[in-house]
Amino acid sequence: MQHIITLCILLLLLPMLFATAGAARAWRGAKEAQEQGxxxxxxxxxxxxxxxxxxxxxxxxxxxxxxxxxxxSKGLRTAEQVDCAFLDPFGQITVIEKSEKRP
Structure with a gap:
């Protein structure tokens, strides 16, 4: 029973782990670019x-x-769901989603 609970917890945490790893890679890439000017x-x-x-x-x-x-990590699957997105100097992304009701 404990093994099943442990497995369930691990399966719940895996997506967060991958999202965090992706953000860390993006931050490192942004940091390297900043160091190169x-x-x-x-x-x-x-x-x-x-x-x-x-x-x-x-x-x-x-x-x-x-x-x-x-x-x-922001809950979006594709770029098509995004109206605009900005990347700050520290590698953080700000996303404005497309609204479902467009004039």
Missing amino acids: ERSNEPMQIIDEGIVCLHALRNHGVTKEQLYDMLR
Whole structure:
């Protein structure tokens, strides 16, 4: 019985572990880019109306896989669900989701 409970807890914690690992990779990539002087101190838009800005990702040293890890940690599956997203100098992402009711 204890093994089943332990397994259930582990299965519940795995998604959080992977999301945290993705955010840590993105932070390390952003930190390396900052050390190389490739980044500004301003947040940069990385998604615009569901379209990923690959140039902005490269400037921040973030891969598409890392971006999608960060989106999953916010409960989103695809970039198409995002109206816009910004990456700050510290590797944190701010997401504005598309509203279901659009004028």
